[in-house]
Amino acid sequence: MKPSDNPSTSHLVLIPSYNPGPKVYDTVRAARAAWNPVWVIVDGSDDGSAEGLLAMAEGDPGLRVEVLPENCGKGAAVLHGLRLAKAAGFTHALTMDSDGQHPAGQIPVFMARSAAEPSAMVLGLPQFDASAPRLRVWGRKISNSWANLETLWMGIGDSLFGFRVYPVAPLIAVMEKQHGMRRFDFDPEAAVRLCWRGVPPVNLPCPVRYFEPGEGGVSHFNYLRDNLLLARMHTRLFAGFLLRLPWLLWRQLTMRTSH
Incomplete structure (x- = not known):
C-alpha cells in the first residue's frame, strides 16, 4: 500500500503557496502521490x-486547500496551517515549497525518520545541482554560520x-511568542528557536532544483529586502x-557528561 492510500492521523504535508506559477499543480500532485493528507495554504495569491x-x-x-484573504508571508501561512493541524489532532507537519524545487519523492523518507524520532525536527540538507544560483548558495552559508553560533553548534545543517x-x-508555542517569523525569516528562526527549546535537529540529504522562468520557475526572493530581513532576524x-548563553553552555556540558 502506498503512503498516499492510507491517510496518516499524525503527520501531514503542509504547503504554503503564494503566486507559485504553474508548477504548483505538479507539486501538489506529486505530494499527494507520496502522502496523505496534503494541505495547501494559499497565502493571498492573485494569480488564479x-x-x-x-x-x-x-x-x-x-x-485540503485553505485560502487566506491577503498575503501575510510564508511563516504566517504555515502558522495558520499548524493551528488547524493541531486542532485536527496532527502532531507533525512536513513543510515544502509550492514551486517545484523540493522533491516530493522524499516525503515518505522524512516522515519515517520523524516517526522514529518524534521529539526531533527533521531538516532537509540541500544537495544543489548546476541550476542553483551561485550567489544564493554562497549567501546561505552566512545565515548557516550565524544559526550554528546561536545554537552552539547543535547541528543545524542548513538554516534556510x-x-x-x-x-x-x-x-506553535515558539511562533506565538514572536512578532517575527512570519515571512522569509521563518525557516532559520524556527530552527534556532526550536533548538533553544530543546528540539534536536536531524539532518537528511535532499536534492533541490531551481527552475528557470522558461521552465515555469517563479521566485519571490528579493536580495536587498530579504537579506535585510535576515540581518535583523x-x-x-x-x-x-x-x-541564553549560560544555560546553553550548561546544557552542552551536561549532555557531554551524560554520554
Whole structure:
C-alpha cells in the first residue's frame, strides 16, 4: 500500500503557496502521490492558482486547500496551517515549497525518520545541482554560520532550506511568542528557536532544483529586502543567544557528561 492510500492521523504535508506559477499543480500532485493528507495554504495569491487548487481538492479527499484573504508571508501561512493541524489532532507537519524545487519523492523518507524520532525536527540538507544560483548558495552559508553560533553548534545543517518535518505543538508555542517569523525569516528562526527549546535537529540529504522562468520557475526572493530581513532576524537572535548563553553552555556540558 502506498503512503498516499492510507491517510496518516499524525503527520501531514503542509504547503504554503503564494503566486507559485504553474508548477504548483505538479507539486501538489506529486505530494499527494507520496502522502496523505496534503494541505495547501494559499497565502493571498492573485494569480488564479487558488481557484485551480480548490478545484483539485473537490475531487480528492486527501487534499485540503485553505485560502487566506491577503498575503501575510510564508511563516504566517504555515502558522495558520499548524493551528488547524493541531486542532485536527496532527502532531507533525512536513513543510515544502509550492514551486517545484523540493522533491516530493522524499516525503515518505522524512516522515519515517520523524516517526522514529518524534521529539526531533527533521531538516532537509540541500544537495544543489548546476541550476542553483551561485550567489544564493554562497549567501546561505552566512545565515548557516550565524544559526550554528546561536545554537552552539547543535547541528543545524542548513538554516534556510524549507523542506522539513516539524513537531507541531513546540513550533506553535515558539511562533506565538514572536512578532517575527512570519515571512522569509521563518525557516532559520524556527530552527534556532526550536533548538533553544530543546528540539534536536536531524539532518537528511535532499536534492533541490531551481527552475528557470522558461521552465515555469517563479521566485519571490528579493536580495536587498530579504537579506535585510535576515540581518535583523540574526541581530535579534544573537541578542537572545547572549541572554541564553549560560544555560546553553550548561546544557552542552551536561549532555557531554551524560554520554
